[in-house]
Amino acid sequence: MENKKALVFGSVLLSGILTFSLYGIGSSIASDDSKHEHDREYEYRDKGTNYSTKSVGTNKLYMEECGSCHMAYPAQLLPTQSWQKVMLGLEDHFGENAELDAESHNSIESYLVQSAARRKGESRKLLRNLGNKTPLRITELPYFIYEHDEIPCRFITGNDKVSSLSQCSACHQNAEKGRFDEDDVVIPGIGRWDD
Amino acid sequence: MKKISVILIVTAACLSGLPAQASPEVDKLLQKYQQQGAAVAVPEQGKNLWYSKNGDRGCINCHGSTPADTGRHVRTNKAIKPMAASVNPERYQDSKKVEKWFLRNCKWTLGRLCTAQEKANTLDWLNSL
Numbered sequence: 548m549e550n551k552k553a554l555v556f557g558s559v560l561l562s563g564i565l566t567f568s569l570y571g572i573g574s575s576i577a578s579d580d581s582k583h584e585h586d587r588e589y590e591y592r593d594k595g596t597n598y599s600t601k602s603v604g605t606n607k608l609y610m611e612e613c614g615s616c617h618m619a620y621p622a623q624l625l626p627t628q629s630w631q632k633v634m635l636g637l638e639d640h641f642g643e644n645a646e647l648d649a650e651s652h653n654s655i656e657s658y659l660v661q662s663a664a665r666r667k668g669e670s671r672k673l674l675r676n677l678g679n680k681t682p683l684r685i686t687e688l689p690y691f692i693y694e695h696d697e698i699p700c701r702f703i704t705g706n707d708k709v710s711s712l713s714q715c716s717a718c719h720q721n722a723e724k725g726r727f728d729e730d731d732v733v734i735p736g737i738g739r740w741d742d
Numbered sequence: 743m744k745k746i747s748v749i750l751i752v753t754a755a756c757l758s759g760l761p762a763q764a765s766p767e768v769d770k771l772l773q774k775y776q777q778q779g780a781a782v783a784v785p786e787q788g789k790n791l792w793y794s795k796n797g798d799r800g801c802i803n804c805h806g807s808t809p810a811d812t813g814r815h816v817r818t819n820k821a822i823k824p825m826a827a828s829v830n831p832e833r834y835q836d837s838k839k840v841e842k843w844f845l846r847n848c849k850w851t852l853g854r855l856c857t858a859q860e861k862a863n864t865l866d867w868l869n870s871l
Contacts, residue, residue, distance in 0.1 A: 616815050616817070616818050616820060617815070617818040617820050618820070641817075642817070643817065643846075643850065644845075644846045644849055644850065645846075646845075646846070707819075708819070709819070710818075710819045711818075713818070714818060714819055714820070717819065
């Protein structure tokens with residue numbers, strides 16, 4: 548009996564501490580954001596998210612097969628249906644042939660589906676304003692477009708070291724690790740992003 | 743002078759087509775291509791294929807003009823490690839990988855599959871660099 552009480556008390560205390568510290572993190576993240584203050588419609592306040600929690604680096608097959616022509620995009624950057632659609636069209640993958648044998652195909656697809664963006668949790672902001680759409684590209688997500696619409700074209704398509712917004716790692720120094728903080732952005736030939 | 747003659751000898755050895763390194767995986771592939779009807783590989787023809795163009799397209803679009811240097815994917819700009827086996831010993835160590843990329847890259851570049859002979863020639867040439 549005594550033991551049980553202690554256990555209950557302990558868990559209440561622990562969850563209290565957890566809630567409090569999470570709240571602390573949340574508010575400190577929100578407060579250092581001034582840019583998006585007026586964008587009530589979009590509440591993209593939580594920053595510095597690490598998209599590689601189900602870490603990109605641990606799935607060797609994915610890294611190798613989907614990281615040979617471009618960086619291996621962290622699975623958390625697209626929702627499940629999008630990954631399924633990408634995997635369905637590998638023979639004509641944005642004009643390239645990225646076909647896989649059945650075994651690798653299944654293994655990679657289940658990895659992507661397991662680690663995809665969710666409506667809940669830290670990846671949820673990626674899915675805001677997406678509705679029922681199933682984009683094939685991260686660069687078509689409303690959240691992505693919103694975050695990048697201030698960058699002048701001459702920094703992107705007019706910059707042969709970048710060439711398109713799909714080349715995350717050209718600008719985001721820690722993209723391969725799944726980190727996309729705006730503080731880590733260096734645009735090649737232009738310099739650190741400062742706004 | 744001494745230095746120059748050493749360089750000359752080394753260059754001559756390379757040009758004479760001595761295999762730069764023994765690679766069981768490459769040997770296995772070359773044997774397979776022969777079973778598929780290819781004659782003995784002619785590295786010089788592999789080099790020709792490498793530098794030839796089909797309209798705008800060629801192997802060097804992505805692999806760069808020097809196999810010993812890093813290339814860049816023409817669509818995505820991603821760096822592609824050197825193709826010369828002596829510079830990048832990780833090359834041609836997995837026959838499944840080699841076949842996968844011959845399939846994709848021949849289709850992309852030539853609009854068709856490469857023949858067993860073309861694959862043998864190119865592989866032998868790249869592996870000798």
